Amino acid sequence: MSIFITGSTGYIGSYVVEKLLREHKNPLALLVRARNEDEAKKKLWKALQLHMPFDEFISFYESRIKVYLGDLTKHDLGLLGGIKEQLVDDMNSIIHVAASLNRKSDKACFNNNLRGTLHVIKLAMASNKRRKLKRFSEVSTAAVAGVRQDELVLENAMIDWDRSDYDPYARTKKFCEYMAHELLEDIPKTIFRPSIVLGDSRFPQTTQFDMVRAFVTLSKLPVLPFNKNWRADIVPANFVAKAIVDIHQKDRTLFESYNLSAGSASLTFEQIVEVLSEHRGSKPPVFIPMLDPLASALVRQLANTPKWMGVSRLFSLMKVFWPYLNFNTVFDNSRVRQELDLVPEPFDQYAYELSKFAQDGQFNYAYKPWPDGA
Ligand SMILES: NC(=O)c1ccc[n+]([C@@H]2O[C@H](COP(=O)([O-])OP(=O)(O)OC[C@H]3O[C@@H](n4cnc5c(N)ncnc54)[C@H](OP(=O)(O)O)[C@@H]3O)[C@@H](O)[C@H]2O)c1
Incomplete structure (x- = not known):
């Protein structure tokens, strides 16, 4: 029986798929947004080449992977009659990773996250009617905690419906959790x-x-408009995937929801920029928190400048992430520590190598093409 996975061509999904392929025996049924199987196979290779060489990919592809061509936003995920029935019969658990992370677009978040998750939930219900589903796992986000300031948010206090959200992404992901909770009453969920x-x-x-x-x-800035003691909750993808896969594969879990976060061990801005500047041999920025309102306004202005000025892309990115940088909020991770005795590696232990790789490649990954004749 297969594990049905959405979002396998994305960053976190590729980690989840790799871990399942290497450490478990289940066949994987992957929903891939592509016009045909050839395109789907190439998309999967693009996502998985971070984790394995081509030969290994092909060997896994042929022995363990079945692709379902589909789209979250389409009714029944775009799976036509016989194919949908085949999937419903074949799966015995679901890991729903796919989402739109487009924080600027209501439309993308509503369609992909809300309608998409509803379609995956309906499939889970159909499958559960035939044979009890072992588990439904939903990859959500700590952003569901909404607007916060200077907090360590406990796991049982993450959802507060009276609180505002920073963007449509956070709001829709919060509602996705709610749908899974309300509609999948008799299926074990995480x-x-x-x-x-x-x-x-x-x-x-x-x-x-x-x-x-x-x-x-x-x-790299000479001055940062933050308090040097504010913290940012950062975790590596390998920690996230390990937690998702190890907990998903359990017969019973201690909790229904888990923050995959650094929590009270999160680094301060001073620690983060120090490690990034120290290795570069440059002086770290000076922190002047009083400049925060001015800097937020400037970021908003620069995000709206014409494209030819060449800064709008970077500042649009800064604009959507800004609230998550200056809210000085971290997320308690007691549950994953209790369930798996697992903590994330601190960001300063790998930040320099990561930033060097990113800068050397000008923030691009040099994807290997599909080998000729393969
Ligand atoms: N990255 C983070 O820092 C972070 C933090 C917290 C939570 N998360 C959560 O982690 C999950 C994965 O995020 P990610 O960073 O891996 O994102 P990503 O790299 O953008 O991957 C998104 C995945 O979702 C798929 N997808 C999107 N819309 C789809 C649609 N309409 N139909 C079918 N597939 C669709 C994409 O397929 P295509 O390849 O076809 O586009 C891709 O495989 C999300 O649920 C996100 O909320 C991420």
Whole structure:
């Protein structure tokens, strides 16, 4: 029986798939957004090459992976009659990773996150009617905690419906959790809430650059409009994937939701920029928290400048992440420590190698093409 996984061509999904392939025996049924199987196979190779050479990929692909061409936003995920029935019969658990992380677009978040998750939940219900599903896991985000300031948010206090949210991404992900909770009453569920996922603590390579770019840019500024003691909750992708897979594969779990975060061990801005500047041999920025309101306004202005000025992309990115940088909020991770005795590697232990890799490649990953004749 297969594990049905959405989002396998994305950053975190590729980690989850790799870990399941290497450490477990289940066949994997992957929902891939592609026009045909050939395109799907190439998308999967692109995502998985961070983790394995081509020969190994093909060997796993042929022996353990079945691709379902589909789209979260389509009714029944776009799976036509017979194919949907085949999937419903074949799966015995689900890891729903896919989402739109487009914090600027209501439309993308509503369609992919809300409608998409509803479609995955309906599939889970159909499958559970035939044979009890072992588990439904939903990859959510610590952003569901909403607008906060200077807090260590405990896991049982993450959802507060009276609180505002920073963006449509956070709001829709919160409602996705609610749908899973309310509609899948008789299926064991786990909700995973990663904080800021940055790189891998075992190697410098990454294929996701947005937040790396944000931190590298900040560390190069002469002045930072933050308090040096504010903290940012950052975890590596290998920690997130280990927690998701190890907990998903358990017969019983201690809790229904888990923060995948650094919690009270999160580093301060001073520690983060120090490690990034020290290795560069430059002086770390000076912290002047009084400048925060001015800097926020400037970031908003620069994000709206015409494209030809060349700064709007970087500052649009800064604008959406800004609330998550200056809210000085971290997320307690007691549950994953209790369940797996697992803590994330501190960011300063791998930040330099990650930032060097990102800058050397100008914040791009040099993807290997599909080999000729393969
Ligand atoms: N990265 C972080 O820092 C972070 C932090 C907290 C939580 N999370 C959560 O982790 C999960 C994965 O994030 P990520 O960083 O891995 O994102 P990502 O790299 O952007 O991957 C998103 C995945 O979702 C798929 N997807 C999106 N819309 C789809 C649709 N309509 N139909 C089918 N598939 C669709 C994408 O497929 P395509 O390849 O076809 O686009 C891709 O495989 C999300 O649920 C996110 O909320 C991420």
